Amino acid sequence: xxxxxxxxxxxxxxxxxxxxxxxxxxxxxxxxxxxxxxxxxxxxxxxxxxxxxxxxxxxxxxxxxxxxxxxxxxxxxxxxxxxxxxxxxxxxxxxxxxxxxxxxxxxxxxxxxxxxxxxxxxxxxxxxxxxxxxxxxxxxxxxxxxxxxxxxxxxxxxxxxxxxxxxxxxxxxxxxxxxxxxxxxxxxxxxxxxxxxxxxxxxxxxxxxxxxxxxxxxxxxxxxxxxxxxxxxxxxxxxxxxxxxxxxxxxxxxxxxxxxxxxxxxxxxxxxxxxxxxxxxxxxxxxxxxxxxx
Amino acid sequence: xxxxxxxxxxxxxxxxxxxxxxxxxxxxxxxxxxxxxxxxxxxxxxxxxxxxxxxxxxxxxxxxxxxxxxxxxxxxxxxxxxxxxxxxxxxxxxxxxxxxxxxxxxxxxxxxxxxxxxxxxxxxxxxxxxxxxxxxxxxxxxxxxxxxxxxxxxxxxxxxxxxxxxxxxxxxxxxxxxxxxxxxxxxxxxxxxxxxxxxxxxxxxxxxxxxxxxxxxxxxxxxxxxxxxxxxxxxxxxxxxxxxxxxxxxxxxxxxxxxxxxxxxxxxxxxxxxxxxxxxx
Numbered sequence: 005x006x007x008x009x010x011x012x013x014x015x016x017x018x019x020x021x022x023x024x025x026x027x028x029x030x031x032x033x034x035x036x037x038x039x040x041x042x043x044x045x046x047x048x049x050x051x052x053x054x055x056x057x058x059x060x061x062x063x064x065x066x067x068x069x070x071x072x073x074x075x076x077x078x079x080x081x082x083x084x085x086x087x088x089x090x091x092x093x094x095x096x097x098x099x100x101x102x103x104x105x106x107x108x109x110x111x112x113x114x115x116x117x118x119x120x121x122x123x124x125x126x127x128x129x130x131x132x133x134x135x136x137x138x139x140x141x142x143x144x145x146x147x148x149x150x151x152x153x154x155x156x157x158x159x160x161x162x163x164x165x166x167x168x169x170x171x172x173x174x175x176x177x178x179x180x181x182x183x184x185x186x187x188x189x190x191x192x193x194x195x196x197x198x199x200x201x202x203x204x205x206x207x208x209x210x211x212x213x214x215x216x217x218x219x220x221x222x223x224x225x226x227x228x229x230x231x232x233x234x235x236x237x238x239x240x241x242x243x244x245x246x247x248x249x250x251x252x253x254x255x256x257x258x259x260x261x262x263x264x265x266x267x268x269x270x271x272x273x274x275x276x277x278x279x280x281x282x283x284x285x286x287x288x289x290x291x292x293x294x295x296x297x298x
Numbered sequence: 299x300x301x302x303x304x305x306x307x308x309x310x311x312x313x314x315x316x317x318x319x320x321x322x323x324x325x326x327x328x329x330x331x332x333x334x335x336x337x338x339x340x341x342x343x344x345x346x347x348x349x350x351x352x353x354x355x356x357x358x359x360x361x362x363x364x365x366x367x368x369x370x371x372x373x374x375x376x377x378x379x380x381x382x383x384x385x386x387x388x389x390x391x392x393x394x395x396x397x398x399x400x401x402x403x404x405x406x407x408x409x410x411x412x413x414x415x416x417x418x419x420x421x422x423x424x425x426x427x428x429x430x431x432x433x434x435x436x437x438x439x440x441x442x443x444x445x446x447x448x449x450x451x452x453x454x455x456x457x458x459x460x461x462x463x464x465x466x467x468x469x470x471x472x473x474x475x476x477x478x479x480x481x482x483x484x485x486x487x488x489x490x491x492x493x494x495x496x497x498x499x500x501x502x503x504x505x506x507x508x509x510x511x512x513x514x515x516x517x518x519x520x521x522x523x524x525x526x527x528x529x530x531x532x533x534x535x536x537x538x539x540x541x542x543x544x545x546x547x548x549x550x551x552x553x554x555x556x557x558x559x560x561x562x563x564x565x566x567x568x569x570x571x572x573x574x575x576x577x578x579x
Contacts (some may be wrong), residue, residue: 008475010402010403011403011406013399013403013406013482014399014400014402014403014405014406015406016408017395017398017399018395018396018399018400018409018410019454020392020396021393021396021413021457022396022413022448023432025390025413025450025453025454027427028424028446028447028449028450029416029419029424031421031427031431032424032425032426032427032428032431033419033423033424035386035390035426035427036423036424036427037428038427038498039427046407046429047433067565080463081478093317096310096313096314096317099310101307101310101311101314104314107314107317107318109562110321111321111560112317112563113321113322113325113558114321114325114560115556115561116507116554116558116560116561116562117557118510118511118529118554118557119327119511119513119527119529119555120511120513120532120533120553121328121554122551123533123536123552124532124536124546124549124550125324125325125327125328125533125547125550126324126549127536127542128331128536128546129324129327131543134339134344134543136327136344136574139342139343139344139346142343143343143344153335164359168547170320170324174321183462209388210549211481213446214577217560218531227418230315230420231421231422232367233421233422233513233514234302234513234514234529236512236534237517238513238532238533238537241537251420252420252421252514255420255422255425255427256422258314259422259425259426260413260425260429260518262366265426265430266448268422268426271425272420272423272425272426273423275419275420275422275423276418276419276423277508279418279419279420280418283418290428294376298484
């Protein structure tokens with residue numbers, strides 16, 4: 005069979021997917037770009053061309069800079085904690101002990117729990133009047149009075165980060181564990197014979213095997229964390245006093261609560277650009293790590 | 299091998315018990331809340347274990363009496379099943395030919411890379427035109443409209459999984475069938491698809507999990523019992539004026555059961571699917 009026909013047939017088989025992708029992703033993205041240069045409302049007026057007005061307005065608003073720093077803080081802290089906890093859990097699960105298989109199986113549970121159920125569960129745990137956290141901490145005499153964990157700007161974001169970590173560190177652990185199991189035993193044994201201590205063995209023997217898969221996990225988790233909406237919406241809706249508002253929630257408010265489709269679209273594209281830059285920077289890093297690890 | 303002393307192995311067991319507690323405690327508490335009488339949940343000091351297990355909330359939520367909490371819940375359960383089922387079916391139907399094409403003709407692989415790169419896009423970047431488009435087509439607050447939108451998330455992912463699945467099926471087997479005179483679709487039916495059945499099943503289950511979990515689009519594009527999905531119904535409950543926290547917990551347990559079951563049954567396949575991207579880099 006000729007190569008041209010093979011290629012043509014392959015394109016024909018791809019066609020249904022590509023048509024749908026253009027309809028539900030390509031066209032909306034292009035239309036978002038168009039809208040971002042107009043003052044369109046969500047319903048009703050089609051809007052007039054306003055140039056870069058929306059962009060300058062959004063980029064210079066204090067809402068944007070504050071939300072950007074909240075989102076960055078959320079992403080950096082939760083992803084860093086997930087990576088550290090995930091690797092530690094993987095190192096543990098790679099040891100030999102009774103019940104290891106069961107414990108490995110349990111790790112799938114937080115990952116499988118729907119995000120909204122996870123958020124609801126932690127919202128109940130943090131409840132200021134009847135929550136389990138307040139009850140446990142007072143019964144253990146760690147705090148005197150019940151506190152409103154999600155109701156105070158000082159603790160709300162930290163409380164959200166804990167809930168996000170609990171759901172996501174097991175995934176990092178499972179990825180790291182799969183990588184650990186690929187480390188050949190004779191290499192670790194050889195390092196041991198050569199007198200390498202536990203830290204050096206981790207740093208120079210095991211970590212090179214972990215680096216590639218962990219980088220991929222880091223990229224995916226960071227992109228996810230930067231786009232965060234669900235868990236924050238269910239737990240705090242961005243409050244109190246906007247202290248937990250993420251970029252996605254800001255776009256939602258602008259475009260849907262205030263119905264300003266034009267400026268909402270410009271804000272959405274700014275977020276998209278940030279995520280893309282982040283992803284490209286990471287992808288370069290991944291390629292470098294993968295190159296040096298092998 | 300390294301000799302491990304009793305102190306080290308005791309340390310390992312302590313860590314293992316700690317990890318198990320961290321994972322299980324919140325989940326166990328969700329279940330305990332769902333079967334604790336309301337008075338126990340409001341007691342100070344909090345009663346950690348119910349004096350009598352009360353399963354009535356499960357019956358309450360699964361009842362279909364009109365205008366009850368159960369009616370709203372069962373309607374959203376049905377919507378979630380419908381949307382996840384339709385979106386998964388459509389995603390797999392799109393993914394099988396596309397995944398096969400990219401697997402057998404690597405020169406068009408860049409088109410799949412572009413499709414997968416859309417993962418980076420935050421849903422907010424598409425939401426405004428999608429809202430206007432659905433509104434124009436009369437598909438707002440409609441399970442078909444929502445299922446269509448879910449393809450933005452499901453289709454790239456299933457295609458990628460199917461492509462790696464087809465990669466592991468040798469072309470020679472297909473070539474042999476074709477030399478014997480079988481056409482493309484006949485070859486698929488007799489050779490390729492039976493061999494790829496486990497991958498199709500894994501992709502479909504992944505797609506169901508993604509659709510079941512989705513919240514943002516459902517929040518935007520649905521408004522009442524005709525199309526609201528479980529995630530939106532639970533967020534409504536959690537953010538509303540429900541005074542019985544046990545009822546919220548019960549809804550959470552019921553919504554979590556299907557994905558948790560899938561997760562436990564599919565463990566091996568899910569983990570290898572999750573890590574294949576990581577290992578291949």
